[in-house]
Amino acid sequence: MLSSAWHPPRLEARALRVRLKPANMRIFLGLLASLLGFVAVHLFRWGDQYGLPWLMVIVAILTSLYGRGWGGLAAVLALALDGWLGGARHLGWSAVLLGITFVIADLIGRDLRRAYLRQQETAAQLSLLVAALEELSGLGSQVAILRALPELLGRHGEGHVSVWQPQPGGMGLVSAVGLDPSAPSLLPERGVVARCARQGQRVYLGDVRQDSDYIALPNSNIQSELALPLLERGQVIAVLNLERPGPFSPRELEGFEHFAQAVSTQLTQLSERGELQFLNQLSTSLDSATTPVGVAERALALLVGALGLEQGWLWMQQGTRMVALAVYGGETPLTEIPYAQGLVWEVYHTGRPTYAQDYSENPRAIPEFRQAFGGVVAHPVFLSNQERPRVVLSLQQKSPRMWREAEQDLLAAACRTLGLALDGALAAQQRDELIALSHEAAEAPVEEVYRKILETAVRLVPGAEAGSLLVREGATFRFKALLGFDPSLKSHVFSEAEQFHWYAGSAQDWYRGEPRVLSSAHTDLKQFSNEEILVSGRIEEIASNLALPVVYRGEVLAILYLDNLHDPAAFGEDSLTVARFFATPIAALLHEVRYRGLLERAAATDALTGLLNRRAFDHRLEEELGRAQRYGHPLGLLVMDLRGFKRINDSLGHAKGDEALVRVAEVLERSKRDGDVLFRWGGDEFAVLLSNTNLAGATAAAQRYAAAIESVCMEGLALGVNIGAAAYPADAKDGDTLLQRADQRMYQAKSSGVSVMAL
Known part of the structure; x- marks a missing residue:
């Protein structure tokens, strides 16, 4: 500790001055009564032998209270007075008795004086500590208490006092009285103050010159240093440091240590009370x-x-x-x-x-x-x-900071309160999002509903970063929405047995809609996949997968897959809990979408052939063209007009004509590839949309479809067809122009007498 040459008053000096004063009125009255007794004996001549005891009392009182000096003087004066008034015949005997009285009183008085001194020192120090603690009790913060300590102790007799707090790189000055202005405000991590902070107990140097870590200023007369730890919940948060030109007495050391303990208790109580008040405020605010x-x-x-x-x-x-x-x-x-x-x-x-x-x-x-x-x-x-x-939760400040245990306790308690509040708020948010999803689904197109379901699931289920939704179509399942995967997956169709194999759970859980988690840390996920979707499905990248069968009345309507591509432990019990919460409303929503889809399909389906009708074509052309524009893929279109149909209708009747149209639809279905969508416009006109197909591919498909149609023969009457092919973006950038170009080429094929016209 760095010190100055300031001379503080000492508590011991005050106690000694108190000791040199008359004890109280009772001592004075005792001495006066003894003297009057002695005078009375000689005045009334009651016997010379009765005067000496009064002198012995006076000697005993003065010796026991004021020590050998005053006691010896009193004994000599008493002997002289006794000899003068009583004569010399008993002078030797009086000297012996007064000497014995002097010795006994000195022996007994020594202990009495020590006890008296201790009492006075204790009372003075207790007065100091009580007064300081009373002033500190009115302060409402840790900082205020630490800053006030040096001034309070200075006002009660301690003039060289400082308080230091641990900081990155050393001990930082909080407040001081009597500290030399040239002294630094940051002490290195050595010396008495830092040692006290590390050890968490009192450090006292009776002679600072004997300590190699002590750093003194020039001309300093400091002899002793006392460092006392100030604790908050058992952790040293500051050090109270006192320095003097002389030593501290054992009773002072003990007293100051008790004082530091009392301040530590106050700091702890203040911290605990402050934490409780803060948590109440936090809880009220978050509610x-x-x-x-x-x-x-x-x-x-x-x-x-x-x-x-x-x-x-x-x-x-x-x-x-x-x-x-x-x-x-x-x-x-x-x-x-x-x-x-x-x-x-x-x-x-x-x-x-x-x-x-x-x-x-x-x-x-x-x-x-x-x-x-x-x-x-x-x-x-x-x-x-x-x-x-x-x-x-993360918090920061620009300057370095040492984190106290009380602050850590406060943060732990605050985070528990915050977690409870977030639980309720997140549950309400999940509920609100599902309600909003149900409302949006009532108006949105079916494909849009599937996309929203998947996006909501990825957002709400903890750990998910990608996913897919497969929806039942009859006895098979098809990808209807993808997030983080190649759109080409939508062309794949899976049986329920294949999906159950990937689920890798029990049949009971499958039909109950119980979610399951697979982790790459314990399972080779490639064993559940086939080579066809290994790359587009990013199977080798999936670190963790959650599967949720969406069940409605015992039937698996869909399978929701959620994936994490980085963390094998991404999905936990909380993920399963949210997935279970998600399952029931989504099952109801998918059932509604399925029912609505059936109605929409009925409205968009040709009743005779089962193919999509002209209304469906208009909607699907816009949808497929938008997807082609979004992903930069070509889109092919075929427009067909049957040849020879009118002859069959007129010659064989409308029933045979209808049968011919059904057979045309059947051969078209057998000839189509994955991704082709067939339509009957009405009468003997048909159309095909070919996803991801350029003009050359569309022309090749037209040749295939023409050959299939020309194989249809009704009681010797063969059918033919004229087909016009066009493609986005080679022929047109919008749907109307694309349809117009294909229609023109169909009429060109008819006038040219060929089945297919592309150019």
């Missing part, structure tokens, strides 16, 4: 928030203010990203953290809080923010049924 964002914003505002920090975030895992649910304060533009970067992802994987005194020195720091952050904490916020914290 009135209705959304996760509202909960996050209120919690951050309170925590940043209570801890004196500069900026805070509440992160929520969304697949392979940590996305900021809310940000409070500061100017750092950080709203998203990629997978496995920074302290937030470390907390996600370990489930334990991380405190960094200086972010720039942390090996897991995000490089672009190393110099922007100082003290940083990342703390998990656990929600119901979570094995891993998918919500993480």
Whole structure:
């Protein structure tokens, strides 16, 4: 500790001055009574032998109370007085008795004086400590108490007092009285003060010159130093340091230690009371928030203010990203953290809080923010049924910071309260999103409903970053919505047995709609796939997969697959809980969509042939053209007009004509490839949309369809066809022009007497 040459008054000096004063009125009256007794004996001549005891009393009182000096003087004067008044015949005997009285009184009085001195010192020090503690009790914060201590002790007799707090790199000065102005405000991590902070117990140097770590200023006359730890919940948060030109007495050391313990108790009580008040305030504030964002914003505002920090975030895992649910304060533009970067992802994987005194020195720091952050904490916020914290609180300030245990306890309690509030808000959000999805599905096209169901599932189910939805079509299942996978998967059709194999669970769970999780850490996911979809389905990339059979009245209507491509442990019990919550309303929604689809299909289907009708063609052309434009794929169109149909209708009757149309539809169905969509416009006109097909491919398909139609013969009457082919974008950029170009080529084929006309 660095010191100055200031001379503080000493508590012991005050006690000695008290000791030199007459004890009280009773002592004075005792001496006066003894003297009067002695005079009375000689005045009334009651016997010389009765005068000596009164002198012995006077000698005993003065010797026991004031020591040998006053006692010896009293004995000599008493002997002289006794000899003068009583004669010399008993002088020797009187000297012996007075000497014995002097010795006995001195022996007894020595202990009495020591006890009296201790009592006076204790009373004076107790007065000091009680007065200081009374003043401290009116202060409402830790900082206020630490700043007030030197001044309070200075006013009560201690003039060279300072308070220091642990800081990164040493001990920082909080407040001081009598400290030399040239002394530094940061002490190195050595010396009495730092040693006291490390050991958590009193450190006393009776002679600072004997300590090699003591750093004294020139001309300093400090001899002794006393460092006392100030604790908050058992942790050293500051050191009270006192220095003197002389030593501390054992009773002073004991007294100051008790004082430091009393201050520590007050700091602990203040901290506990403050934590309780803060948690009550936090709970009350969060109770009135209705959304996760509202909960996050209120919690951050309170925590940043209570801890004196500069900026805070509440992160929520969304697949392979940590996305900021809310940000409070500061100017750092950080709203998203990629997978496995920074302290937030470390907390996600370990489930334990991380405190960094200086972010720039942390090996897991995000490089672009190393110099922007100082003290940083990342703390998990656990929600119901979570094995891993998918919500993480992070707080920071620009300067380095040492995190006290009381602050860590406060954050732990606050995060528990925050987790409970978020549980309710997230459950309400999930419910509201499903209600909104049901409302949107009532008006949206079927394909759009499938897409919204999948996007909502990926957003709501913890751990999901990609997914797919397969919907039942008769006895098979087909991809209807994809997120994060190749759209070409939509051309694949699967049997229920194939999907049950991929589910890899029991039949009972399959028909109950129980979700299951597969992890690449324990299972080779390739064994459940075929080579055809190994690449487009990214099977080798999937780290974890959650499958949810969507069941309605005992029938599996759809299978929802959710995937994480990075973390084998991405899905936990919380993911399964949300999936189960998701299953029932989605099953009802898919059933409604299926029923609506049946009605729409009936309205869009030709009753005779079972092919889609002209109304469906108009809708499908716009849809397929939009998809082709979006993904940059070509789109082929064939327009067909039968030859010879009128002759069959006129010669064989309408029934045979209808049969001929049915047979044409059948041969077209047998000849189509995956992705071709057949339509009957009406009468003897048909059309085909060919996805991902250019003009050459469309022309080849037209030749195939023409050959199939020309194979139809009704009682010797053969059918023929004229077909016009066109393709986007080679022939047209919009649907009307594309249809017009194909129609023109169909008429050209008819006038030219050929089956197919493409150019």
